[in-house]
Amino acid sequence: MTTFPNFLDTFATTLLGSKPWEENPRHRDILNAFTEVQALEQRLLTAMTAPPQPGTGAVEQLEACTDLLIERLAAGRELSLLLSTPCLSAAEVAAADDVWATFGTETDEQCCQEPAEPTAGLLDACIKIFAELGHPHAVASADLVDALRHLPGIAGNRWRYSDLTQARLAELLAPHGMRTRDITLPDGRRRKSYSREALLTAMGVCSSC
The missing domain is CATH 1.10.10 (Arc Repressor Mutant, subunit A)
Incomplete structure (x- = not known):
């Protein structure tokens, strides 16, 4: 998986003789969240389209796909929160996110x-x-x-x-x-x-x- 900045970005900075810009942690959080969503979608697609493994039945394959789907939904929700809340860091979003808290909030x-x-x-x-x-x-x-x-x-x-x-x-x-x-x-x-x-x-x- 490509990381940013990588050696090409460093080369471009050196070639231009410019000073590297300080990374914004929030932008990194968004990038990481987006990458996780893509990775989970690829894993889910592979799990849904791959032929059953020897000794693995349809029920086990369905459970595996369901678990991946839940992870994908949670990752997508976190990405949506990061994209829609300009002032919060990933840690603050994690603390405030009640996506799964369907049983009410605590006082x-x-x-x-x-x-x-x-x-x-x-x-x-x-x-x-x-x-x-x-x-x-x-x-x-x-x-x-x-x-x-x-x-x-x-x-x-x-x-x-x-x-x-x-x-x-x-x-x-x-x-x-x-x-x-x-x-x-x-x-x-x-x-x-x-x-x-x-x-x-x-x-x-x-x-x-």
Whole structure:
């Protein structure tokens, strides 16, 4: 995937003898969001048109396509918000975006209350995984899902933990204001991740309390 600026852009700047312009972080956020939308559409097209893999039935293929579609819709919504809100950064948009919050918004009085079951059990499971990993500031969505899949029982009365995907986890956590963001992890990887701060807030642990 082409990155900007790349060596050609650097060459053009050098050739013209001009000084490189400082990058606008918001423009980078829009570019990254647009690139993600394109990548998800390509993955969805491939999943919908590829012949079934050996040992994979129509139900599994449909579930995979559904998960990708949910991810594509979420990415498209984020891009729309970035394009329509000129003064907000990606982090501010992520905090304000209630695209999946179809169950109403929280008030100041509710911010310190524990979330209602059954999702509270999922939040507890997530914070335990953060603790097992040494309380990092963020955990990649893929890594969190991999860890949760080893747990017994049902996540949020929707799916078994063993059947969780990144899209399903996002759907369960979104009503609590949690969503993934591009975060550089302690190991240097930049991945779609959940922050520990957002998880603690969702559990009712407020910094102002």
